[in-house]
Amino acid sequence: MGAVGLLYVGAVLFINGLMLLGKVDPRAAGIFNLFVGALQVITPTVLIITANGRPDVILNASGIFLFGFTYLYVGIGLLGGFDTTGIGYFSLFVAIMALGYAFANFQVLNDRPFAVIWLYWSFLWLLFFLLLGLKLDHLTTYTGWVTAIEGWVTAAIPAFLILIGYWQRWNQNVIATLLLVFGVVVFGALWPLTRKRGALSSRPGPAGGETIAAH
Numbered sequence: 001m002g003a004v005g006l007l008y009v010g011a012v013l014f015i016n017g018l019m020l021l022g023k024v025d026p027r028a029a030g031i032f033n034l035f036v037g038a039l040q041v042i043t044p045t046v047l048i049i050t051a052n053g054r055p056d057v058i059l060n061a062s063g064i065f066l067f068g069f070t071y072l073y074v075g076i077g078l079l080g081g082f083d084t085t086g087i088g089y090f091s092l093f094v095a096i097m098a099l100g101y102a103f104a105n106f107q108v109l110n111d112r113p114f115a116v117i118w119l120y121w122s123f124l125w126l127l128f129f130l131l132l133g134l135k136l137d138h139l140t141t142y143t144g145w146v147t148a149i150e151g152w153v154t155a156a157i158p159a160f161l162i163l164i165g166y167w168q169r170w171n172q173n174v175i176a177t178l179l180l181v182f183g184v185v186v187f188g189a190l191w192p193l194t195r196k197r198g199a200l201s202s203r204p205g206p207a208g209g210e211t212i213a214a215h
Contacts, residue, residue, distance in 0.1 A: 002043060002044075002047060002060065002061070002064065003159045003162040003163050004043075004159070004163070005039055005040050005043040005064065006155050006156075006158065006159035006162075007155065007156055007159035007160060007163070008035075008036050008039060009036060009040065009067060009151075009155040009156075009159075010151045010152060010154075010155030010156025010157070010159060011032070011036070011151065011156065012032055012033055012035075012036040012071055012151070013147050013148065013150055013151030013154075013155060014147075014148050014151035014152065014156070015029050015032055015151075016029060016033070016074070016147050016148075016151075017144045017145065017146070017147030017148025017149070017150075017151060018144070018148060019144075020140055020141070020143055020144030020147060021141065021144040021145070021148070026078045027078055027079060029078060030074070030075045030076075030077075030078030030079040031075065031079070032075075033071040033072070033074045033075030033078065034071070034072060034075035034076070034079075036071045037068050037069070037070070037071030037072030037073075037074070037075055038068075038072065039068070040064050040065070040067050040068030040071060041065065041068035041069070041072070043061075043064060043068075044061035044062065044063075044064035044065050044068070047060075047061035047064075048061045048062070056108075056109060059104060059108070059109065060109070063097075063098075063101045063118075066094045066097060066098070067094075069090070070087070070090065070091070070094060070125075073086070073087045073090060074087060084132035084133070084135075085132070085133055087128070087132055087133075088128065088129050088131070088132030088133020088134065088135075089129065089133045091125045091126070091128035091129040091132065091133065092125075092126070092129040092133060094121075094122075094125040095121075095122045095123075095125035095126040095128075095129060096122075098118050098119070098121045098122035098125060099118075099119075099122050101118045102115045102116075102118035102119045102122065103115070105118055111172070112172050112173060112175075112176035113158070113167075113172055113175040113176045113179060115176065116176045116179040116180050116183070117154045117158065117179065119180075119183075120150055120153070120154045120179070120183055121150070121154060123146075123183075123187070124143075124146055124147060124150050127139060127142070127143045127146060127147075128143070130143075131143050138195070141194040142190060142191060142194040142195065145190050145194060146187055146190065149186065149187075153179070153182065153183075
């Protein structure tokens with residue numbers, strides 16, 4: 001069930017990334033954020049209720065709420081034209097907690113690929129904090145690309161591979177290493193490529209500030 005929700009997290013991150021890049025209207029993106037936000041609140045609630053007290057299931061499910069609340073917050077903010085400061089500082093909370101979930105996946109759950117994926121999410125939500133909470137507009141283009149790419153790399157592709165049974169067949173240490181190398185190389189290379197463009201333009205938001213986007 002969690003993999004199904006993760007698949008649509010990939011979709012909403014992709015759409016939000018395109019929104020930051022000026023390819024999708026913010027209000028149109030806001031509606032889809034509400035859909036996925038609701039899904040990502042209902043899913044962990046069901047998982048916890050049916051967990052029969054299993055701590056590993058509850059631990060995994062608890063982290064999903066961080067994203068469900070993010071997307072609901074984003075969707076309401078986009079449709080209502082609210083200031084982005086609130087979602088920005090909530091993103092800082094998510095970024096910090098994601099480090100804890102990365103540690104838990106590595107040390108407690110022995111799931112190294114998702115330990116690395118949680119590091120991806122911590123980095124992304126830190127960017128949301130800088131962009132939306134601190135209003136660093138020059139990060140808009142960079143954040144848009146990182147968001148769109150993470151939608152595929154951390155959510156849509158892993159979720160689909162889990163659903164068809166391929167993810168479990170591959171060496172988990174190899175997957176974790178490939179993810180780590182990909183993130184460092186691609187996001188590092190994106191920075192100089194997007195820095196100039198981001199400094200010259202910023203995306204207008206629904207309340208005259210930055211556009212809200214999260215994942």
